Amino acid sequence: MNATAPVRIGIIGLGRMGQNHLRILSLLAGADLRFVYDLDADNARRIVGSTGVAVATDIEQALSEVEAVVIASPTTTHQAYIELAAQHVSNIFVEKPVTDRLETSLAMRDFVESRGLNFQVGLIERFNPAVDQMKKLLDRSEQVVSVDFVRTNKLSARITDVDVVTDLMIHDIDLALYLNGPTVAVSAHGVAEGPMIDYAAALLTHANGRFSRIQASRITDKKMRSIQATCKDMFVDCELLRKEITLSRQSEVEQRPGEPYRITALEEKIEVQPREALQLELQAFLGSCRGNPAPGAPGVREGVDAMIVCDQILKAILG
Incomplete structure (x- = not known):
């Protein structure tokens, strides 16, 4: 990974928070936003509009072409997308909570740590x-x-x-x-x-x-x-x-x-x-993708705690 080039990144889920991530990542110099993915592809195209960001229909193909991903899909889908994304990238940002239940959140903590993933949880405050x-x-x-x-x-x-x-x-x-x-x-x-x-x-x-x-x-x-x-x-x-x-x-x-x-x-x-908290949060994540973690940024352990x-x-x- 080039230490100075923008991070090639994608977004999974274009609900309210996914749209906020789209807005910020489209503006940050440290991000090269390659795709957005949502089960409702037509709605995703409407949201993306004229930004020029690609709407992916093959999520595995899209993940194979990036270095990092933001998961902003419904909470009940977090575990599946974390496990899928980890097959292709080592940098994962997931909106809070880690998953919808404690048992699966504990399982994801073990999964993330066993794979040595760079993992940040969207505890934005x-x-x-x-x-x-x-x-x-x-x-x-x-x-x-x-x-x-x-x-x-x-x-x-x-x-x-x-x-x-x-x-x-x-x-x-x-x-x-x-x-x-x-x-x-x-x-x-x-x-x-x-x-x-x-x-x-x-x-x-x-x-x-x-x-x-x-x-x-x-x-x-x-x-x-x-x-x-x-x-x-x-x-x-x-x-x-x-x-x-x-x-x-x-x-x-x-x-x-x-x-x-x-x-x-x-x-x-x-x-x-x-300062906008989401901008600071995503800048911290992009920095961690380049090996510069921000003090206090919540990882999988903080999310599970x-x-x-x-x-x-x-x-x-x-x-």
């Missing part, structure tokens, strides 16, 4: 510039006590194969593990509208003594993405959609004779660079 700043703040804190995560959406017609835990909550489960480390206990409750869980709340206790409280809903009529950290030396409020961080500190406690306590608070806005916690939450809710 790790590449949100606000999360990067949040981690730096927490790493410098005297004592992090608890981190709260909220992620809500209205129920989407495009999501029919996974519940809210593996669809939405998995992002914050991964961030909780990324920011606070491994867990020692997980508890949860939730609500199911029909056959799948649409609201879930979980409490994660981490090995370092921190707590993560995670709420995910797709029956809430408001889109929210937030992280709030309670520390002994500060409170951090991070709004992921607007990429805004506010830092609050208690600067002084004063009491004069005969008067009540007076507390002076200091509030500070933390600057966050306006998140699935293990997802499974614990599902079992706590469903019994």
Whole structure:
């Protein structure tokens, strides 16, 4: 593989996320987008339009002509496409979750590691510039006590194969593990509208003594993405959609004779660079294809670790 040439890459699946990958990879200088593949070839041609990207009808032939692939197909098809792609390429990016079930995700972890694949999971929030700043703040804190995560959406017609835990909550489960480390206990409750869980709340206790409280809903009529950290030396409020961080500190406690306590608070806005997370995520993957892995990029182990916690939450809710 030429260390400086663009990476020859293809996309499997042209749903919403596949179309986002198409948009970014079509623009990145480090990518040579050779094909897109979707079971609905006519729809794929409509989506591709005048971009000049080929629509493959023979997926094995298309895979034999590239160095890397992005799998953005329905979750239930991930395992089959990972196994197929691995016959032709050693660089695989798969949208979260790794597969639709813990058992097959564990099998894919063993499969990926036994073959020595360069494998990245699409846990995109790790590449949100606000999360990067949040981690730096927490790493410098005297004592992090608890981190709260909220992620809500209205129920989407495009999501029919996974519940809210593996669809939405998995992002914050991964961030909780990324920011606070491994867990020692997980508890949860939730609500199911029909056959799948649409609201879930979980409490994660981490090995370092921190707590993560995670709420995910797709029956809430408001889109929210937030992280709030309670520390002994500060409170951090991070709004992921607007990429805004506010830092609050208690600067002084004063009491004069005969008067009540007076507390002076200091509030500070933390600057966050306006970068698109998907672009950063795909640039990290392309770099890893050339032997330059990005620190913190989630591989198969991180993807499976998140699935293990997802499974614990599902079992706590469903019994």
